[in-house]
Amino acid sequence: MLRAAGLRKPLEQHEPTFLDLHAKTAPSAQLAVDIFNGDWSSHLPDKLGVVSGSARLFEDPRIAAVIDWYGPGIVGARVLELGPLEGGHTAMLDQAGAEVLAIESNSQAFLKCLVVKELLDLRRSRFVRGDFTEYLRGRDHTFDLVLASGVLYHMVDPVALLELLASASDHLAIWTHYYREELVRALPTSKQFGPASEPYVFDDARYVLHPRQYHEAVGWSGFCGGTETYAQWMERDDINDCLTRLGFTDIEVAFDQPEHPNGPSILLMARR
Numbered sequence: 001m002l003r004a005a006g007l008r009k010p011l012e013q014h015e016p017t018f019l020d021l022h023a024k025t026a027p028s029a030q031l032a033v034d035i036f037n038g039d040w041s042s043h044l045p046d047k048l049g050v051v052s053g054s055a056r057l058f059e060d061p062r063i064a065a066v067i068d069w070y071g072p073g074i075v076g077a078r079v080l081e082l083g084p085l086e087g088g089h090t091a092m093l094d095q096a097g098a099e100v101l102a103i104e105s106n107s108q109a110f111l112k113c114l115v116v117k118e119l120l121d122l123r124r125s126r127f128v129r130g131d132f133t134e135y136l137r138g139r140d141h142t143f144d145l146v147l148a149s150g151v152l153y154h155m156v157d158p159v160a161l162l163e164l165l166a167s168a169s170d171h172l173a174i175w176t177h178y179y180r181e182e183l184v185r186a187l188p189t190s191k192q193f194g195p196a197s198e199p200y201v202f203d204d205a206r207y208v209l210h211p212r213q214y215h216e217a218v219g220w221s222g223f224c225g226g227t228e229t230y231a232q233w234m235e236r237d238d239i240n241d242c243l244t245r246l247g248f249t250d251i252e253v254a255f256d257q258p259e260h261p262n263g264p265s266i267l268l269m270a271r272r
């Protein structure tokens, strides 16, 4: 605990104190953003006039495609978003008229979302902190649409997540990396992938899951993976097969990027 300043010897210039938590200039968006100075992944909208990150997640063509695919019903639609990170996709959905519940487990990411919510005045969105898998297991109502972007490939049990998603909505938008041997083996991160585990039995199908260890990446400040030290990647045909078995008859594919620098990736928009 710090004592009253007058009772202490003068502090060294660089020694951090609770005084550092105070802003001493007039309120501004930048002051709020700078709570996470240097830690933003996303480029926050230009209209805010702030210095932030570089990823264009607030003007993401994948989410524009999801909004188009869902159609005019997006106005007033109840959307569940998994892992909003910094709220870029949430903002796009909110601005399109959706009412979003976004669940984020990472404390820093959750607080950044709250900063964004305030700066962009996102009135239709709610951010909550917690594990979306646990939420999905215990939820008592369904959603018009579930957005699961950048999360399936961070799951230890991705098939279980697909089942939970299917129980939560008749409309799913899933952007994910998937496993294809020759493409993943050519990645700089290929050493993180170990031998495939025993086939996962789902219904009368067998899915091969591919473990990926995060290793030291979990210590990096920008780590935005899942809650465990490893994940298992699915193969593309298996994701498709699983969604079909879960009753999704109409599955659209967009942003098919086998050569994505972080591994082959795809946007699936599925309805039943």
Ligand SMILES: C[S@@+](CC[C@H](N)C(=O)[O-])C[C@H]1O[C@@H](n2cnc3c(N)ncnc32)[C@H](O)[C@@H]1O
Residues within 6 Å of the ligand: 057, 082, 083, 084, 085, 086, 089, 103, 104, 105, 106, 109, 130, 131, 132, 133, 149, 150, 151, 154, 175, 224, 225, 226, 227
């Ligand atoms: C790779 S980022 C994807 C961010 C964003 N949805 C996108 O597509 O750009 C994964 C996000 O999901 C969050 N996350 C991962 N596992 C989670 C879980 N089980 N419950 C809640 N959030 C989770 C991470 O903290 C991170 O913000």
